[in-house]
Amino acid sequence: MLPHDPLCRVLYVDLARRRSWVEERTDLFAETLGGAGVGIRLLDEECPPGADPLGPENPIILTVGPLVGLFPVASKTVAMFKSPHTGNLGESHAGGRSAVALRMAGYGAAVIRGASPTPIYLVIEEGQVHFRDAAALWGMHSSYTAGSVLRKRESGSGMRSIMRIGRAGERLVSYACVITETYRHFGRLGFGAVWGSKRLKAIVVSGKRSLPVADRRAYRQTYDRIFQAATQSELMKKYHDLGTAMNVEPLNSIGGLPTRNLQSGQFEGAAAISGERLAEDYLGRRVACAHCPVACIHLAALRLPYPNDPYFYKTVMLGYDHEPIYATGSLLGLDDVPGMLQLMDEIEVQGLDVMSAGVALAWATEAQERGIITPQETDGLVLSFGQAQPYIEAVRRIVSQPTDFYRALAQGVEHAASLYGGVEFALAFGGNEMPGYHTGPACHVGYLTAARHSHLDSAGYSLDQQAVQTGADLIPKDVADALLAEERWRQVLTSLVICLFARSVYSPEVVLQALSSTGHNWSEDGLDKLGADILRRKYKFKQREGFSAAELRVPQRILETSAPAGPFDEAFIREAIARYETQVKSHHSGESKR
DSSP states (O other), X not given: OOTTXXXXXXXXXXXXXXXXXXXXXXXXXXXXXXXXXXXXHHHHHHSOTTOOTTSTTSOEEEEOOTTTTTSXXXXXXXXXEEOTTTSSEEEEEEOTTHHHHHHHTTOSEEEEESOOSSOEEEEEETXXXXXXXXXXXXXXXXHHHHHHHHHHXXXXXXXXEEEEOOHHHHTTOXXXXXXXXXXXXXXXXXXXXHHHHTTEEEEEEOOOOOOOOSOHHHHHXXXXXXXXXXXXXXXXXXXXXXXXXXXXXXXXXXXXXXXXXXXXXXXXXXXXXXXHHHHHHTEEEEEOOTTOSSOOEEEEEEEEEOTTOTTOEEEEEEEEOHHHHHHHTGGGTOOOHHHHHHHHHHHHHHTBOHHHHHHHHHHHHHHHHTTSSOTTTTTTOOOOTTOHHHHHHHHHHHHHOOSHHHHHHTTOHHHHHHXXXXXXXXXXXXXXXXXXXXXXXXXXXXXXXXXXXXXXXXXXXXXXXHHHHHTOOOOHHHHHHHHHHHXXXXXXXXXXXXXXXXXXXXXXXXXXXXXXXXXXXXXXXXXXXXXXXXXXXXXXXXXXXXXXXXXXXXXXHHHHSOOSSOOOOHHHHHHHHHHHHHHHTSGGGSOOOO
């Protein structure tokens, strides 16, 4: 690591006392690179056992890595916290400009402690932290409006990052998100509720620092290699052309697209909501995260008429990906694209995680169809698969919480089902709502075992699809070992804060070259041990907070609805979970050695 590298500087902020300071944590970054590795160490330091996730003792931790600002697609910020949604590890990643802005401001991490007595937002500039009154922003109807006000009020246009919460975070909805810029999010596990509990409305970050490299020639050669791969590979081209929405039709064709609360794996309206159709009829433009040449963010242009005026429209630009399409489209039986996009927009306005919101609405719809809940619980609202407007209104009520039912639904589908019934069709894994893949046992084992209960941790859906293509039988032991190996390597990538879309670009060889050119000397064995150690630490934190893999509920619906790589039963899932948990603690879990 180079001397005086700003990556080693950790900014500490105390909201209660309105003070900030910087500590040099060179050893911490040298041992763990940054990102997820630094984040879990800081979470261990800052979050006491048994902390209330919505209490002042739960920290906000933001971390970046050594390749940020230097190499393409090193564009993510990692957030660590105790999740109010699951009660254990909270980890969420966001693109946009937040990572580059934090590093250009001169920091590798920020730790935010305590809670403010009144609404506040932070402005972090190079060498300074300002505490601003957010009373006028608190309670604003739209997250868009809050962002617009901050853009006009604060300096740094073009280089800054604006992170903020919507009303869902203020109202402590357990799956509230943090919006960064306009089209990227710290989406999962309730990071927005943690901000709301601290009365923290927003953080604005900007800086102009230059970043050192150890070997300019090697840096340029490695940069060119990564840039070429990121812009010319077929996979990255697909991310640019259609984005992850390209997954909708292929998943549907094999029966892996969750539909109507996973009552089916195929949706008759898939073509209408496919990436191809959206690109043809609605694509307004593409945008990119800072220092990314791929531009995978696809924005739909939706024209909405003004009331009582047939000739005037407003155009709303909405970001869409596979997961929002699944959560507000097939899972809810919606093939009405304008309705689906308006539902996405309302979720954005309120500041909710789109996957958790969609799964909650899907469960509530089936529960109402079965008579488990009635219009009395829903405050007169009738939810029906394929009908967008009741869903839009339900999203508003999840945030405003006019009845006990909406207050329960605001804490997630696991919590609501535990109170009202219908647990057997509640699509939650470790308390986190289901992502958009029902491909077979590997994807579901991945959701259950992964540190974040996310499809992005270990990509089990790819194992299922490989089995479908080859005709091979899946074996619990092999599934667990493959998921674990993938998740360990992804700990390295998320410590570098590489966007996981570029995981094929950043091979171990390329990672080592990039690190070497910037003054970080590692070996491939050292990286392997680092990944294992980070994952072990995450599991240790989860278990400290009461998590037990053996006690995980397996949603019965996943066993009832046929999947492409199937059939499978609960015994398969349990065997793979047990193997995974045992292997997390195996001989690879020793401290990393560079």
